[in-house]
Structure formats: structure tokens, C-alpha cells
Amino acid sequence: MRVTFLWRPIGLLLAAAFSCIGQLDVPRIGYLAEPGGALRPLAGIGGNFLLGEPVAHEVRAAVFAGRFGLVHASDRLVLVGPSLEPLASLSGLSEQALLAVSSALPLGVAWLPERGELCRLGPYRDASPNCFPLSVDGAVRAAGVTSEESAVLAVERNRALWLMLVDLEKRRTVREMHLAGIAPPVALLGEDILFCLDGELVVRRADGSEIRSPSPVAAPEFEPVGRGWVSLRDAAGARWIVRVSEERLEVFCLAGGAL
Amino acid sequence: MIGRLTLLAALGAAVAAGQLQLFFREVPGSERPAGQALDFGSVPSGDVREIPLRIRNLGDASVTLRRFRIRPPGSPFALDGHPSIPHLVAPGWNVDFRVRFRPPGFGNWSAVLEINELSFLLVGHSPPTATLAVEDQGQFRPLPAGDTVVFGPIERAGRLSRKFRLMSPPEAAVTVTAISLDTGPFESSDLPRMPLTLGPGEAAEFTITFAPVRAGIHRSVFRVEERTFLLEGVAYDPPLPRPTILLEPETLGSARQARVRLTLPVAAPASGTGELAIEFQPSVQPAGEDGAILFVNTGRRSIPFTVREGEAAARFGGEEAAVLQTGTTAGTLVLVARLGAHTVRHTVQIPATPVVIDSAAGRRGARELEVEIRGFDNSRSAGELTFTFYDTQGRPLAGQPIRADVSEAFRRYFESTTVGGMFALTARFPVSGDPSLVGAVEVQFASAPGPSAKRRIPF
Numbered sequence: 134m135r136v137t138f139l140w141r142p143i144g145l146l147l148a149a150a151f152s153c154i155g156q157l158d159v160p161r162i163g164y165l166a167e168p169g170g171a172l173r174p175l176a177g178i179g180g181n182f183l184l185g186e187p188v189a190h191e192v193r194a195a196v197f198a199g200r201f202g203l204v205h206a207s208d209r210l211v212l213v214g215p216s217l218e219p220l221a222s223l224s225g226l227s228e229q230a231l232l233a234v235s236s237a238l239p240l241g242v243a244w245l246p247e248r249g250e251l252c253r254l255g256p257y258r259d260a261s262p263n264c265f266p267l268s269v270d271g272a273v274r275a276a277g278v279t280s281e282e283s284a285v286l287a288v289e290r291n292r293a294l295w296l297m298l299v300d301l302e303k304r305r306t307v308r309e310m311h312l313a314g315i316a317p318p319v320a321l322l323g324e325d326i327l328f329c330l331d332g333e334l335v336v337r338r339a340d341g342s343e344i345r346s347p348s349p350v351a352a353p354e355f356e357p358v359g360r361g362w363v364s365l366r367d368a369a370g371a372r373w374i375v376r377v378s379e380e381r382l383e384v385f386c387l388a389g390g391a392l
Numbered sequence: 393m394i395g396r397l398t399l400l401a402a403l404g405a406a407v408a409a410g411q412l413q414l415f416f417r418e419v420p421g422s423e424r425p426a427g428q429a430l431d432f433g434s435v436p437s438g439d440v441r442e443i444p445l446r447i448r449n450l451g452d453a454s455v456t457l458r459r460f461r462i463r464p465p466g467s468p469f470a471l472d473g474h475p476s477i478p479h480l481v482a483p484g485w486n487v488d489f490r491v492r493f494r495p496p497g498f499g500n501w502s503a504v505l506e507i508n509e510l511s512f513l514l515v516g517h518s519p520p521t522a523t524l525a526v527e528d529q530g531q532f533r534p535l536p537a538g539d540t541v542v543f544g545p546i547e548r549a550g551r552l553s554r555k556f557r558l559m560s561p562p563e564a565a566v567t568v569t570a571i572s573l574d575t576g577p578f579e580s581s582d583l584p585r586m587p588l589t590l591g592p593g594e595a596a597e598f599t600i601t602f603a604p605v606r607a608g609i610h611r612s613v614f615r616v617e618e619r620t621f622l623l624e625g626v627a628y629d630p631p632l633p634r635p636t637i638l639l640e641p642e643t644l645g646s647a648r649q650a651r652v653r654l655t656l657p658v659a660a661p662a663s664g665t666g667e668l669a670i671e672f673q674p675s676v677q678p679a680g681e682d683g684a685i686l687f688v689n690t691g692r693r694s695i696p697f698t699v700r701e702g703e704a705a706a707r708f709g710g711e712e713a714a715v716l717q718t719g720t721t722a723g724t725l726v727l728v729a730r731l732g733a734h735t736v737r738h739t740v741q742i743p744a745t746p747v748v749i750d751s752a753a754g755r756r757g758a759r760e761l762e763v764e765i766r767g768f769d770n771s772r773s774a775g776e777l778t779f780t781f782y783d784t785q786g787r788p789l790a791g792q793p794i795r796a797d798v799s800e801a802f803r804r805y806f807e808s809t810t811v812g813g814m815f816a817l818t819a820r821f822p823v824s825g826d827p828s829l830v831g832a833v834e835v836q837f838a839s840a841p842g843p844s845a846k847r848r849i850p851f
Contacts, residue, residue: 136801136805136808154819154820155796155798155801155819155820156817156818157802157805157815158818159809159814159815159816160811160814160816161816176811176814177684177811177814178720178750178751178766178767178768179750179751180648180649180718181647181684181718181719181768181812182684182688183683183684183811369710385649386649386688386689386715387688388686388688388690388691
């Protein structure tokens with residue numbers, strides 16, 4: 134339950150301070166899509182997590198970051214807000230889709246490999262989703278959103294991984310760079326890249342700096358579940374969750390393991 | 393004792409009654425008239441042979457059965473399933489029964505079956521045969537064919553032997569041509585060689601050993617020529633050793649994920665299953681529900697485990713350790729392992745601590761500053777919250793710190809949630825000046841265990 138309260142601070146903030154508004158709530162992380170298709174809310178702090186009862190079913194894939202999420206359920210792709218309220222949707226999507234959502238903006242993108250299209254979902258501009266064909270040489274392994282106008286795709290080609298920067302306004306690739314020393318699977322977290330290398334989870338920043346932590350699994354499936362939180366799953370179904378912060382990577386166990 | 397034929401002279405006429413007739417019962421629905429003599433053939437001493445019979449009223453009037461017996465009393469022939477007399481048999485109706493022949497020794501045997509005025513000669517022969525006996529409390533007890541000898545119960549992988557004896561009758565020599573023991577958990581290394589000739593009163597002893605390799609009820613068959621004897625053994629798994637609960641780390645605090653192992657002092661002599669459970673007693677009020685105290689492997693406060701024979705540690709699914717979350721409530725956490733007859737408890741205190749800030753973020757708006765703090769208060773006693781704002785040069789702003797009493801808000805929040813002491817606090821500060829001049833805020837909680845660590849949050 135959310136508790137809202139007011140208090141009158143003792144003293145002044147800057148030139149003037151008025152009654153401040155405080156709000157206490159469950160520390161919500163985001164939502165997690167289970168292999169069986171259930172979408173479950175995830176709450177918690179480092180080392181202490183709670184998975185709630187499913188709030189949706191027949192979910193094929195979902196990504197959450199911050200206040201927004203992109204959910205592929207049945208044949209619909211839905212951009213949702215903090216309370217899972219639909220902000221934009223795309224129907225008739227029966228094929229696989231690679232999803233990404235912005236951690237700051239109500240903006241999601243979906244790569245449709247069978248159509249070779251990139252779709253942009255947002256509540257602004259026009260009501261209809263914005264899908265356009267995009268020429269990609271290779272197999273797209275991950276998608277990300279870096280700004281209101283740009284998305285990134287991690288593309289595997291000739292056993293190498295490339296990062297394609299796509300201008301969503303111009304509807305074309307504007308830059309491509311080789312991701313040296315990175316192999317799939319990867320997750321694109323804004324401008325950060327999360328991957329696994331030599332038994333370690335690695336986050337490579339846009340400036341090339343890296344932070345590392347031992348990985349509990351060699352080739353995990355990544356699923357962004359909240360801002361700074363990424364779920365890892367191994368082939369047996371065991372699950373972990375990684376917190377990506379400025380300073381470090383932290384890995385925790387998450388309920389719903391292989392037992 | 394040879395030739396014990398009791399020939400009764402006064403056999404009545406088979407059809408003297410006129411209405412009653414004796415039949416052999418054969419397959420269901422089929423009967424065959426019996427003669428005056430019923431021959432049971434050759435039956436080894438100790439064995440049993442039965443003949444199913446039927447007495448039918450063929451007349452037009454009811455007949456009351458007033459006599460239904462075998463004479464002399466104590467003969468090796470016996471009635472079974474016969475009616476109590478008097479018994480009325482309506483015209484066309486019948487009464488089914490059996491006569492059983494169990495010769496106590498070799499020789500020829502006879503008796504008379506009397507049904508009202510009808511009499512039938514019962515004859516049988518028992519050839520000289522070796523008697524099988526089993527040692528029971530220091531004495532050898534003869535075994536009728538088909539009898540069952542019980543071994544055990546014993547622990548699996550144990551051995552239990554019983555002595556057997558083949559005895560010839562005192563009056564005759566016998567030759568046993570074949571004995572055999574079916575393969576299985578029963579074995580014998582000293583069965584007599586065949587053929588075995590035993591003089592009058594002689595005996596040969598041997599041992600049969602029950603050596604089960606798995607728990608359960610085991611059966612086998614021991615044969616002496618045509619006669620069969622059942623061997624039945626019961627084996628149970630040996631008791632599992634008492635497990636020990638190991639925690640890594642040994643001391644715990646709130647919001648921790650710890651590994652739990654179960655070890656055994658010796659390798660398990662058998663496989664088994666058990667359960668490890670968490671019991672939690674909060675030491676604070678209002679404690680509320682703390683749904684995060686659980687095993688992450690199962691999402692519950694219990695987890696099954698298995699112990700494999702030959703291993704000295706339990707397995708949780710495929711893992712050697714279970715992972716538990718300690719939650720965010722101070723109290724006593726008890727791990728309870730149940731394995732076989734053992735219940736083992738391991739108690740860990742989760743001490744009350746100052747409020748812990750797990751993460752925090754600051755955001756500038758056009759006319760406000762927003763601070764989000766995530767953490768836990770495992771003592772449920774958060775009281776005062778202190779904010780100290782700094783400018784972009786790291787200097788405290790005027791009028792600092794700002795203090796707020798949040799005890800009532802936290803009390804209401806904790807009473808309404810099931811997430812233990814976890815919270816996400818969002819505070820918004822309206823700003824009339826330029827928010828970009830504010831560089832950071834330092835936050836500190838006060839609670840009963842003491843002040844929290846200060847956390848400086850940049851904007």
C-alpha cells in the first residue's frame with residue numbers, strides 16, 4: 134500500500150521551502166516474464182526480492198526499464214506505463230520480436246526479424262506505431278533505446294558483433310561499430326552493453342570503461358526487468374538478477390530456480 | 393506304521409436315501425456323479441489335497457441334512473465349507489463343500505464320509521517322503537507343502553540365515569531326487585547334493601540365507617521335488633544419520649541471501665528424502681508479514697531435499713545448497729531439517745539494525761527536487777529523517793539540515809504491507825529558486841537501534 138504524507142521542514146531550502154510531499158511505497162523493480170507466459174511483478178532491494186502473482190498471461194516476451202515496459206502478449210505489442218496501463222500498441226504480431234524500452238521515455242522499439250522491420254511505439258506523434266524496413270546484414274541479437282530519436286541493435290555477422298545506431302526519424306542506420314571482444318548473448322541497456330566473458334558479467338560503458346562481476350552462468354538469457362535490473366536465466370531455468378549501478382554489478386539469486 | 397488302512401465294514405448303500413446324490417464339482421457349472429469311494433491318490437506327508445464336492449437333492453420333497461460328518465474323528469480327512477446341521481435342502485437344490493486330505497505320515501489312509509444315511513469311503517495314500525522342517529526357537533518345526541517361512545525383518549544389506557532339515561520317516565528310507573531354490577535374495581551354499589538318500593530317521597541339514605540388497609518384501613520359492621515352500625523376507629533401509637545444518641555465512645543480517653547446506657556425519661547408508669523449513673519469529677512490532685523470508689529455489693519457506701546412498705551431503709534438486717532470503721524483519725530465524733526420524737534445528741538471530749539505504753537517486757525538476765530512497769527498516773522504528781542539501785561546490789546550504797518526523801507514516805506503511813521492512817520513499821521538495829544550484833542531498837534516518845549511515849545523493 135502506498136502511504137503519502139506531508140511534513141513542514143524545519144528550516145528553508147534555497148530561497149523558500151514549502152510543505153514537502155513524501156510517499157512510502159513498496160520498492161517496485163518491474164515485471165518479469167516467465168517461460169510459461171506469466172508476467173509477474175518484481176519488488177525488492179538488493180538481496181531481498183519478492184515475486185508477485187501474475188498480472189498477465191500469454192506473454193511471449195517483455196522488457197521493463199524504469200517506468201515503462203514493452204510487452205509482447207499473444208499477437209499484440211503493448212507499450213505500458215508504470216501501472217501497466219497501455220500507452221501504445223501494435224496488433225497482428227504473431228512472429229518473434231526483439232524488444233527494448235527506454236528507461237526515461239515512454240518509448241519502445243521492436244525488431245521483427247521475419248519482416249526485417251523496426252517498430253517504434255510511443256504515445257506521442259501519431260497514434261499508429263511507426264514501423265519501417267531496415268536493412269540489416271546479420272542476425273540481430275539485442276535491441277536498445279538510447280534517446281527519443283535513436284535505437285541500437287546488436288548484430289552478429291561473421292562471428293563478430295556490431296552495434297548499429299538507428300535514427301528513428303530518418304529510419305536508417307546512421308552508424309555502425311564493431312564491438313570488440315563481445316559475443317552474444319548481450320543486453321543493450323541504453324548506451325551500456327551487458328555481456329558475459331570468461332566467466333564474468335561485464336558492463337561496457339559508452340566511454341569504453343568496464344565493470345565486472347563473476348557470472349553464475351556461462352551463457353545467460355538476459356531480460357531487462359526494471360531500471361538497472363536485468364534478469365539472467367540459464368538453460369535449466371535457474372534465475373538470477375543483476376543490478377547495474379554506476380559503481381558495480383551485483384548478482385543475486387531470484388526465486389523460480391530449477392528445483 | 394506302513395499300511396494304516398482303516399477299512400470300515402458298514403458302508404451304507406450309496407443311494408439309500410433315494411433323494412440325495414453326491415457329485416464331484418469340476419469346472420464351474422459342471423458336476424460329475426461320485427461313486428462310493430473317493431480316492432485322493434498319493435499325497436506326500438504334510439501336503440494337502442482337496443476334492444470339491446456337491447450333495448444335491450434330486451427328489452420332489454425337501455430333505456433335512458441331519459448328519460454330515462467324517463468318521464473316525466481325528467482322521468487325516470476333514471470337511472470344509474459344509475453346512476451346519478440341521479440344514480434344509482429344497483428339491484433340486486444342492487450344498488457344496490470340500491473334503492481335505494492331509495496325511496500326517498506315510499502309509500494308506502481311509503475314513504468314511506456320512507451324509508444322512510449315505511456313506512462314502514475316503515481313501516488316500518502317502519508315500520514315504522522326506523519332511524522339510526525349519527529351525528524355530530531351537531526346535532525344528534515340520535513344514536507342510538505351500539507353507540511360508542518368514543525371514544526378518546532385517547536391515548537392507550544385512551544377512552539372516554535359517555536352518556532347515558530334510559528328515560526321513562523313522563520307519564523308511566527315502567531318496568530325495570531334486571531340491572532347488574529360486575534365484576533372488578535368498579541363497580544357500582550347502583544344499584545337499586542330489587540324489588540324497590536318507591536312511592530311516594536320518595536327516596540332512598542346510599542353511600538358507602536372506603541377503604537383500606534393497607528394502608521391501610522379497611519372496612522366493614524352495615522346492616523339494618514336487619512340493620513347494622515359500623520364503624518371504626522383509627528388509628528395511630537402515631536409519632539415516634542425523635544431519636547438520638551449515639549456513640554460509642554463519643551470522644546473518646537482513647536483506648541477505650545465504651546458502652544452506654545439510655551434511656551428514658557419515659555417508660548415508662540409504663537414500664532418502666527430507667524437508668528443510670524456515671520458521672521465523674519477529675522481535676519487533678508491528679512486524680506484519682515478511683513475504684521475502686523464503687528459499688529462493690522454491691519461493692516458499694520450505695524446500696525438499698534428497699540424500700543419496702553413499703553421499704554425506706543433501707541435495708536440493710541438483711544443487712548442494714539451498715539459497716534463503718533473510719527478509720527485512722529483525723527476529724529469530726530457525727531452520728528446521730527433517731530427515732527420517734531426525735528433526736534438527738538451527739537458530740540464527742537477525743539483529744535489529746539502523747535503517748539501511750540500499751539505493752538512492754536524486755532528480756531535478758523545473759520547480760522541485762525529488763529524492764527516492766530504497767532500503768529497509770528491520771526494527772520498524774524509523775523516526776526522524778534528516779536531509780542536508782549541498783550546493784554544487786559541496787557546501788551546505790543555509791538552513792540545513794531539514795528534519796522530518798516520519799514515524800507515523802512508516803507505522804501506517806508497515807501495517808499495510810506484507811514486504812517486511814522494505815520501503816521506497818520518495819520526497820519532493822518544491823523549490824522557488826534555481827534547482828540547478830543544488831548539487832546533492834545527504835540523507836540520514838534515525839531509528840531505535842541508532843542513526844543510519846549517511847548517504848549523499850547527487851542531483
